[in-house]
Amino acid sequence: MTAPAPARDPGLQPERTRLAWRRTTLSCTVVAVLAAKQALHDGTGVVPVVAAALCALVWLGFLRVAHRRIQAVGGTARPAPMPVRAALTATACTIALAGFAVAIVV
Template sequence: MRDPGLQPERTSLSWRRTAFSMLVVSLLLIRDALHAHQAWVSTTVLVIVGISSLSATIGLLRMRFLRTGGTAGAPHAVLIAFTTLMVCLAATAGLLLIVSAS
């Protein structure tokens, strides 16, 4: 039985906050990449922007699922694995940018 409480709304809001913060960071990275004039920095930033876009899309799909009162409580294992992989790739790319700036 599905819980009619506020959990779906909290989850939806957390996806929105995450997507917005990833958008802001992506825009700042794009600005810095334009000044760096190095191909690998631009490529790394594009990877991070792509991951941010995919993450926002997954969040949007999850929000729609929660709003429509989906019957399955947990997301599919493939979605969890894909999201985890994207977060790891974004973290690795971010660390690469930090190390290269030092």
């Protein structure tokens, strides 16, 4: 007769993942706010203002992806893997935010 398999102990991994997503969202927020501040401070031309508006849209997209992932990780002891579409969206938002920031500075 075999002994029953012990229940999986997730430890603190889901909590660390949730905190990492929150830190990343905070970093993205700081970048978007600084980009908007720079665009308003510079005040010359349409390009910085448009880039700041696009930064805000990209930030909202990243915020949505991060919020969904935080919710998925927080609910279960063994969360499902992150969908490929969500990972690609988060990556695209990060790259776009960097590109718009360069457009504002230049």
